[in-house]
Amino acid sequence: MNESELPVFNHVPVMLDEAMEQLNLHPGKLWVDATAGYGGHLQEMIKRLNGDGKFIGIDRDNQTLSLLKEKISGKANLFHANYSDIESVLEQAGETQITGGILADLGVSSRQLDDADRGFSFLRDGPLDMRMDQTQALTAEKIVNSYSEKELAEIIFIYGEERHSRRIAKRIVENRPFKNTLELADLVRSCVRPSKFDESHPATRTFQALRIEVNDELGNLKSFLRKGIELLAPGGRFVVITFHSLEDRIVKQIFKEAALNCICPPRQPICTCTKRSQLLVITRKPIVADIKEVLANPRARSAKLRAGEKLVSQENH
Numbered sequence: 001m002n003e004s005e006l007p008v009f010n011h012v013p014v015m016l017d018e019a020m021e022q023l024n025l026h027p028g029k030l031w032v033d034a035t036a037g038y039g040g041h042l043q044e045m046i047k048r049l050n051g052d053g054k055f056i057g058i059d060r061d062n063q064t065l066s067l068l069k070e071k072i073s074g075k076a077n078l079f080h081a082n083y084s085d086i087e088s089v090l091e092q093a094g095e096t097q098i099t100g101g102i103l104a105d106l107g108v109s110s111r112q113l114d115d116a117d118r119g120f121s122f123l124r125d126g127p128l129d130m131r132m133d134q135t136q137a138l139t140a141e142k143i144v145n146s147y148s149e150k151e152l153a154e155i156i157f158i159y160g161e162e163r164h165s166r167r168i169a170k171r172i173v174e175n176r177p178f179k180n181t182l183e184l185a186d187l188v189r190s191c192v193r194p195s196k197f198d199e200s201h202p203a204t205r206t207f208q209a210l211r212i213e214v215n216d217e218l219g220n221l222k223s224f225l226r227k228g229i230e231l232l233a234p235g236g237r238f239v240v241i242t243f244h245s246l247e248d249r250i251v252k253q254i255f256k257e258a259a260l261n262c263i264c265p266p267r268q269p270i271c272t273c274t275k276r277s278q279l280l281v282i283t284r285k286p287i288v289a290d291i292k293e294v295l296a297n298p299r300a301r302s303a304k305l306r307a308g309e310k311l312v313s314q315e316n317h
């Protein structure tokens with residue numbers, strides 16, 4: 001499907017006001033939207049600051065980025081990159097520190113999901129692709145048709161939190177090769193007993209697991225968060241919106257580690273470590289979308305926002 005054939009709709013940015021508030025926007029600083037997508041959050045930052053500042057947008061998806069370029073028309077410096085390469089993006093932009101803040105609104109956009117050719121959807125038939133960056137070699141098709149039964153079961157269990165992972169992996173191996181999303185979704189459905197407590201599509205968790213593996217989403221997230229914290233200037237904010245518990249746990253954990261001011265054993269009387277607190281965690285509990293937004297935009301239902309502020313570097317204790 002080419003771009004002009006795609007359904008026309010707006011990707012509704014999730015928790016827009018909450019994200020802007022937590023970024024603590026103020027003029028004259030450098031702001032990075034690490035998942036620029038269709039520019040909902042990025043455009044709002046630029047608008048609220050009347051363009052006073054520098055703006056960088058990053059996205060791993062070239063197709064998304066070329067649409068964004070038309071919309072943003074020179075108001076932000078856009079980069080086709082993985083956010084885990086944030087330090088090299090900054091270098092290319094001629095910057096050394098992020099003085100304002102970083103925003104990341106993780107996952108796939110509605111448009112990526114709705115385009116059957118991208119292979120993210122278990123509701124529309126398309127190739128088993130699921131790559132966010134279409135220049136990368138690994139696709140969902142390669143994983144499904146070449147990983148061992150054990151590897152598939154592990155991925156589906158860990159990344160999909162799917163209790164029927166072993167049965168699904170066994171049936172995949174017995175029935176492969178698979179080429180399209182619906183044939184895989186049907187097979188998964190045949191392995192999972194319907195539950196009155198879970199109304200989600202039976203293939204939801206398996207597709208989530210494959211998507212995470214194809215795009216190394218958790219590995220990239222960890223490295224992005226660590227590098228992002230380093231690159232923030234004191235007072236700079238880090239705001240992250242996640243959509244499932246695996247991502248939220250990583251953000252919570254890495255923010256917590258960055259906030260620690262000492263990692264010496266608890267009984268040691270004098271601190272001998274060099275660990276100093278880098279981040280003030282602003283959201284002890286994640287912020288969630290209000291009911292009005294959840295009713296208007298189902299994507300907001302599982303969204304969790306966490307924010308931290310970079311601290312001035314501290315001397316040894």
Ligand SMILES: C[S@@+](CC[C@H](N)C(=O)[O-])C[C@H]1O[C@@H](n2cnc3c(N)ncnc32)[C@H](O)[C@@H]1O
Pocket residue numbers: 011012013014034035036037038039040041042058059060061064081082083084105106107108109110132220
């Ligand atoms: C939920 S959408 C962001 C939507 C955006 N906030 C808006 O309002 O339009 C997530 C975007 O992040 C991008 N993305 C996912 N993983 C990425 C990564 N590792 N590096 C850069 N971009 C990534 C996806 O391609 C997608 O466009």
